[in-house]
Amino acid sequence: MKIIDSHCHIDRVDLDQFGGSMESMLAHAKDLSVEEFLCVCIDLEHFDDVFSLAKAHQQIYASVGVHPVE
Structure with missing residues (x-):
């Protein structure tokens, strides 16, 4: 079975x-x-980091939005 993580913050993983x-x-x-x-990126400040990961790795997709408490 193929699993897709539909909401992660892979840019913040401790590698x-x-x-x-x-x-x-x-x-x-x-x-x-x-x-x-x-x-999922919750602010524009870090979107370049998330987008760079998506460009570098075909299995990573990027999104950005505003968190509801912000």
Whole structure:
């Protein structure tokens, strides 16, 4: 079964446990059947970071919106 994480903040993942590597983290996720990610950005200030991840990794998609408490 292919799993899609439809709401994550992958730009804020502590990569230390993956040797500092986004590729290693994505490979680990794929081993657990998580193959695609919708990375949700809650402000424009950090959108460039999220969008850069989406451009660099075909399995990451970017979105941006305003959090309801902001």
